[in-house]
Amino acid sequence: MNRLLRLYPRPWRERYEAEVDELLAERPASLRDRFDLVRGATDAWLHPQVAAPASTAADGAGGAERLVVAGSSILGGLLLAAAGLSMNATPLNATVGYKETGVAGALLIVGLIVTGISAVLGARGRRTVIPATTMLLGGLLTLAGWPILIVGFLAYAIACVILGLIRLAASGPVGILFMAIGITLPSFNTEDERALLLVPVGLAWALAGVVVGRRLPALTRSASTAR
Amino acid sequence: MTTPTSELGRFAEPSLYILVSLSDGPKHGYAIMTDVEEMTGAPLGPGTLYGALARLERRGLIEALPPDDRRRPYRITGLGATTLSAQLAHLEGFVRTGLTRLGGAAR
Incomplete structure (x- = not known):
């Protein structure tokens, strides 16, 4: 070959x-x-022209399930982007000294959890289920507050890079986006302009959702013509 | 006018060659490649050939026949023949206009 x-x-x-x-x-x-x-x-x-076989498209998942994956990816991404903008606009809390509180903090946590759910629903096989679940658990850990939230946040970022590496072989653009998200997140900081890093991270999530969503009609169409 | 080949990007020209090659009967990849090279004098690379075949197949302009060993022949569909006919008529008008203008300029 x-x-x-x-x-x-x-x-x-x-x-x-x-x-x-x-x-x-x-x-x-x-x-x-x-x-x-x-x-x-x-x-x-x-420009994929060939449909993935049903067994590899989404582990047999139907179109409705993939729509949920795309939708949660876009929603979670927009929440993360909004969190970044909100944190950047929020003055530093003089009492507690950080910004992981209030609306901005809530947006960040919900964004991490929603994107984690998207990763789990979109996981294909055991290799991707483990890092995807780690991302969701990492997102949930951020609910526990400091200092556990930093463990959850880093677990989310590392698992996202691993998931990106695994998905690179099967779905190139999405894999690259996941790796970019995971690599960017550790540079994020709530206390200065690095809070804005959540904007490209969120947009990357939304773009991943769009990529998954765009494959829906293409998969259906080409599956019928390939027969 | 929008046609099924107008959205094929850099594969539009190879796609037209492939449709012409298949217009006299089914052919597999290697036969299409050599036929196109004979027609145009320019070789069609394997990546370009199969990029165009995938697009044509997805748009229903050609269809794959049962494989003959590891070689799979393709044939043009009714939609493909109609599309090719329209494309060639368009090109014919374009060529005629160009030749007429060249002739006028030469005088």
Whole structure:
């Protein structure tokens, strides 16, 4: 098998790999063909044309469940972005010395929990269930307040990076977004302008939800034409 | 006019070549590739070929036939033939206009 074909998304490989492999056996790939395959793989990730088989699309989950995944991802992301904006606009509490209180703090905690729920509902198989559940538990731990909240927050961030790494192979854009979220979160700080880091983090979550949501009609359509 | 091939991006031109190649009967990937190279003089890379095939198949302009060993032939659908016909008619008008203008300029 041509190693470059491994660059393609799994659903694409399941559909076309044998054919392309046979073609390359008849006409060995030139250097130009190799570049063409890399370009084709990039396109296949950015503009998926082949539906994931039902077993890998969402562990057999129906369209309604995936809509909930997309919706909770978008909602949680917007809550996180709102938390960042709110914290940045809130003056430092002179009594307690931090901002994890009031509306901004509530938005942050609810945002972490809702996105954690989205991660769990969207988990595919045991490998992704463990980090996704860790994210949800991390979000729930932030309810306990200082200092336990920092443990929950870091657990959420680390699990998000791990989940991103795992999902990179099956759903590239979402995997990259998860990794970016997990890497960005430890730099977040409620007490200064770094609170605004929650805005790109929240938008990344919302974008992940949009990516999942956009795949819904595409999956349905191409499943019917692929038969 | 919006046609099923107008949204194929950088695959629009290869898609047109593929539809023309399939217009005289089903072919598998390698046969399409060599046919297009004979028609246009330019090789069609495997990534471009299968990127275009995936788009055409998803839009219902071509369909896959049962595989022959590891090679799977494709054939043009009714929608594909109609689309190709419209595209070629459009190109024919464009070519005629260009040649007429060139002829006028040469005089």
